[in-house]
Amino acid sequence: MSKILLSGNEAIARGAWEAGCDAGFGYPGTPSTETLESFSKLEGVYAEWAINEKVALESAIGFSMAGHRALVTMKHVGVNVASDPLMSIAYAGVNGGLVILAADDPGMFSSQNEQDSRVYAEFAKIPLFEPADSEEALEMTKAAFELSEKLKTIVMIRSTVRISHTKTLVETHDRQAAQPVPYQTSIPDWVMMPAYARPKRLESDKRFAELEECSETSLFNHAEIRDTSIGFIASGACYQYVREAFPEASTLKLGMTHPLPESKIRAFADSVDELYVVDEAYPYLLKGVRAFGIEPTPWTSPLPAAFEMSAMLLKESYGSPIEQNTTALELQKQVAVPPRPPALCAGCPHRVAFNELKRMKAIVLGDIGCYTLGALAPLTTLESAIDMGASVSMGHGFEVARELESKAGVSQSTSNRPVFSIIGDSTFAHSGLSGVVSTVYNAGVGNIVILDNRTTAMTGGQGNPISGKTLQGRQTNELDLPKVLKAIGVEDVVQVDAHNVKAVREALKAAANNKDKLSVVICQAPCVVEYRIHNTVRVVDAEACRGCGTCTRIGCPAISMYDTNIAEINDKLCNGCSQCEQYCPFNAIHSKEGE
Amino acid sequence: MSCDTAVNEKPITVMLCGVGGQGTITAADLLARAAMNDGYDVKVSEIHGMAQRGGAVSTTVRFGKNVSSMVCDPAQADIIISFELLEAVRNAHYLKNDGHIIVNDIQIKPMSVLTGQAKMPQGIHEALKQLGEHSVDIFDAEAVAREAGNPKTANVALLGAAAKFLPLSEKAWEKSIESRIPPKTLEANLAAFRAMYNKLNA
Numbered sequence: 001m002s003k004i005l006l007s008g009n010e011a012i013a014r015g016a017w018e019a020g021c022d023a024g025f026g027y028p029g030t031p032s033t034e035t036l037e038s039f040s041k042l043e044g045v046y047a048e049w050a051i052n053e054k055v056a057l058e059s060a061i062g063f064s065m066a067g068h069r070a071l072v073t074m075k076h077v078g079v080n081v082a083s084d085p086l087m088s089i090a091y092a093g094v095n096g097g098l099v100i101l102a103a104d105d106p107g108m109f110s111s112q113n114e115q116d117s118r119v120y121a122e123f124a125k126i127p128l129f130e131p132a133d134s135e136e137a138l139e140m141t142k143a144a145f146e147l148s149e150k151l152k153t154i155v156m157i158r159s160t161v162r163i164s165h166t167k168t169l170v171e172t173h174d175r176q177a178a179q180p181v182p183y184q185t186s187i188p189d190w191v192m193m194p195a196y197a198r199p200k201r202l203e204s205d206k207r208f209a210e211l212e213e214c215s216e217t218s219l220f221n222h223a224e225i226r227d228t229s230i231g232f233i234a235s236g237a238c239y240q241y242v243r244e245a246f247p248e249a250s251t252l253k254l255g256m257t258h259p260l261p262e263s264k265i266r267a268f269a270d271s272v273d274e275l276y277v278v279d280e281a282y283p284y285l286l287k288g289v290r291a292f293g294i295e296p297t298p299w300t301s302p303l304p305a306a307f308e309m310s311a312m313l314l315k316e317s318y319g320s321p322i323e324q325n326t327t328a329l330e331l332q333k334q335v336a337v338p339p340r341p342p343a344l345c346a347g348c349p350h351r352v353a354f355n356e357l358k359r360m361k362a363i364v365l366g367d368i369g370c371y372t373l374g375a376l377a378p379l380t381t382l383e384s385a386i387d388m389g390a391s392v393s394m395g396h397g398f399e400v401a402r403e404l405e406s407k408a409g410v411s412q413s414t415s416n417r418p419v420f421s422i423i424g425d426s427t428f429a430h431s432g433l434s435g436v437v438s439t440v441y442n443a444g445v446g447n448i449v450i451l452d453n454r455t456t457a458m459t460g461g462q463g464n465p466i467s468g469k470t471l472q473g474r475q476t477n478e479l480d481l482p483k484v485l486k487a488i489g490v491e492d493v494v495q496v497d498a499h500n501v502k503a504v505r506e507a508l509k510a511a512a513n514n515k516d517k518l519s520v521v522i523c524q525a526p527c528v529v530e531y532r533i534h535n536t537v538r539v540v541d542a543e544a545c546r547g548c549g550t551c552t553r554i555g556c557p558a559i560s561m562y563d564t565n566i567a568e569i570n571d572k573l574c575n576g577c578s579q580c581e582q583y584c585p586f587n588a589i590h591s592k593e594g595e
Numbered sequence: 596m597s598c599d600t601a602v603n604e605k606p607i608t609v610m611l612c613g614v615g616g617q618g619t620i621t622a623a624d625l626l627a628r629a630a631m632n633d634g635y636d637v638k639v640s641e642i643h644g645m646a647q648r649g650g651a652v653s654t655t656v657r658f659g660k661n662v663s664s665m666v667c668d669p670a671q672a673d674i675i676i677s678f679e680l681l682e683a684v685r686n687a688h689y690l691k692n693d694g695h696i697i698v699n700d701i702q703i704k705p706m707s708v709l710t711g712q713a714k715m716p717q718g719i720h721e722a723l724k725q726l727g728e729h730s731v732d733i734f735d736a737e738a739v740a741r742e743a744g745n746p747k748t749a750n751v752a753l754l755g756a757a758a759k760f761l762p763l764s765e766k767a768w769e770k771s772i773e774s775r776i777p778p779k780t781l782e783a784n785l786a787a788f789r790a791m792y793n794k795l796n797a
Contacts, residue, residue: 005624005631005639109642110642133638161642162640162665162666165640165641165642166639166640167627167637167638168637168639168662169631237665240663240664241664243664244663247663308666310664310666310668311664312668312669323670323671323691323692324669324670324688325669325670325688325689325690325691325694327692328670328689328690328726329688330725331684332684332685332687332688334718334722335684335716335718335719335722337681337684337685337716338705338708338716339651340649340650340651340681340682340685340705340706341705341706342615342649342650343649343650343706345649376706377706378706378712549710549711552709552710552711553710555710557649557706557709560708560709561710561711562704562709562711
């Protein structure tokens with residue numbers, strides 16, 4: 001069979017499909033998203049976006065309990081959300097094969113932290129596979145399903161951004177139907193109350209011994225003996241960097257990295273003169289090797305502890321010469337290139353809320369999504385982003401502190417600035433809702449802005465409970481946000497057109513003035529990218545423009561004031577949202593047709 | 596250019612850089628498929644997510660007998676295809692000392708410039724020329740594409756320019772473009788590719 005180019009994510013999806021996996025559950029998150037998306041398009045499978053990773057894993061556990069193979073996908077920080085069921089399903093075990101993908105982001109290209117999911121596999125005592133390219137991703141996913149059913153355990157596949165988002169050649173195969181594992185009532189196996197959980201804990205320890213044996217015999221863990229004066233232990237993308245930097249060296253390539261194969265590691269360590277262990281962002285393998293009492297050779301200069309590894313960094317730490325293009329480095333010094341960070345798109349409906357909150361000098365507690373970019377110039381309005389849903393609960397905590405200060409008669413320089421939590425529709429469904437319930441329960445006050453653009457935009461426009469569309473394209477119920485909020489007990493709920501400056505301004509002001517209540521302002525307008533919005537392009541009347549810069553300060557990539565003191569609108573980028581027209585104090589911006 | 600002799604021992608590394616939304620990923624995919632069609636091992640590494648929102652982006656394609664690392668380290672790119680002038684300067688240090696850089700002669704202003712907080716640097720063309728008289732090709736890919744029939748095929752015109760320096764057959768390129776581009780714009784894309792390919796190979 002001929003090979004095709006697949007990303008690591010596509011290969012995991014394909015592997016699950018070939019293994020007879022019938023259903024996929026997940027929550028979008030870079031770099032994991034395309035796994036479930038591509039799985040959902042394969043023949044004869046069911047796939048859904050859950051509202052968050054915990055719900056996704058629990059649904060998959062139910063599917064497995066019913067006897068069928070399930071795949072669960074998420075990014076590394078999603079594993080934190082799913083860690084509650086993960087730690088206990090590790091005791092309970094599975095019925096149908098159950099495989100969880102944790103896609104890590106060393107280098108933090110699209111994440112708020114750099115945590116290493118392998119630690120979760122160790123913590124939960126579950127088997128862990130780490131592919132080093134797409135072909136392995138496919139093969140390991142199939143092996144993971146086999147192992148899951150054989151030893152009755154959830155299995156983790158840990159990918160990184162360079163595996164998930166690198167396309168490599170893959171040999172594909174036909175789908176093998178998996179035989180369902182009939183469900184039979186077995187209360188001690190599935191009810192994790194203390195009396196049943198204790199024996200299950202001992203059972204998981206016993207299973208661990210079998211897993212250790214598995215790791216020792218796994219073909220995914222193998223020594224490649226070349227020059228024995230130098231040897232490397234590495235897994236995943238780091239294995240590729242070792243091969244690139246030191247093609248002649250011996251390598252112990254680890255693919256099943258929990259449990260670690262102690263005998264194989266000892267044998268390899270004994271067979272080479274110098275032993276080096278390579279990790280990126282967290283010393284997972286190094287700690288494991290050291291736990292066996294093996295002390296690797298020190299690097300000439302220590303490996304960087306943070307961010308991505310590379311062949312060059314390995315050479316540098318080893319003390320090998322590094323190539324440089326000195327001419328290029330010199331010309332980069334001569335030509336200072338301004339940075340190009342990402343920005344909210346032209347016509348993004350989120351922009352008005354940020355501009356208005358900036359005018360109000362509000363303290364804006366943010367969340368995870370495109371709108372996190374509200375922290376960057378020229379908006380520089382969003383003041384925090386910690387985790388999914390944090391804006392709502394942090395806003396509550398902030399207000400509690402203010403109330404205590406007010407009672408004590410103390411104040412800070414920021415005390416008169418209104419506090420707003422700002423959160424997108426998908427993130428609100430993921431974890432914001434519970435924060436609102438908790439705030440209402442505790443009679444909290446505050447202001448919440450929900451930026452409802454009808455999609456999960458940052459990860460590429462996935463459906464969510466507010467968008468009315470499922471992963472596999474079915475029309476479905478749309479969560480009615482005002483009704484839901486009112487039902488929870490939020491009395492002050494207003495919904496406005498996110499592009500309408502006056503309406504947004506008035507709604508935010510009213511919320512801030514309503515100091516004794518919890519207020520929610522829903523700024524609604526569809527994402528211009530996902531819904532391909534193209535309205536009449538705006539143009540600047542050069543006669544009327546006074547060059548005041550009001551329009552450029554809203555931070556739209558389509559508007560510039562460069563070289564001249566007259567604003568310009570790039571008609572290729574503009575999609576006619578009209579925000580600049582509304583902001584212009586001199587009526588100098590009009591729709592093109594209206595000219 | 597040393598690509599032809601090197602291909603059997605060391606992989607060829609091509610970096611494609613530009614601004615989110617310019618079509619670097621499609622171009623990288625076409626190059627990867629062409630390499631695959633000629634029987635090479637190939638890896639394409641790209642970054643998704645936050646960076647796509649108008650930020651600086653880069654994609655690396657490596658092909659050869661066996662490819663290990665999927666990323667391009669500094670001074671390791673045989674070819675850089677930059678879809679924009681500032682990005683060419685930003686990524687110039689990835690170019691091998693005897694590498695070749697192909698640059699689309701357009702400037703996309705970053706947000707800091709649009710809002711007047713930073714100035715566009717001057718003398719970019721002259722600065723890039725320092726990389727070597729015969730190592731730099733700067734041309735208006737959109738103009739070439741427009742002349743060939745469709746200005747939206749600028750990314751394929753850039754590939755056509757790079758093809759001169761890559762040990763891949765014309766057939767492999769055409770098969771790749773045919774397999775990836777929808778029939779509606781296929782002719783326009785092939786025309787844009789050939790416009791640069793024939794010009795530089797003439």
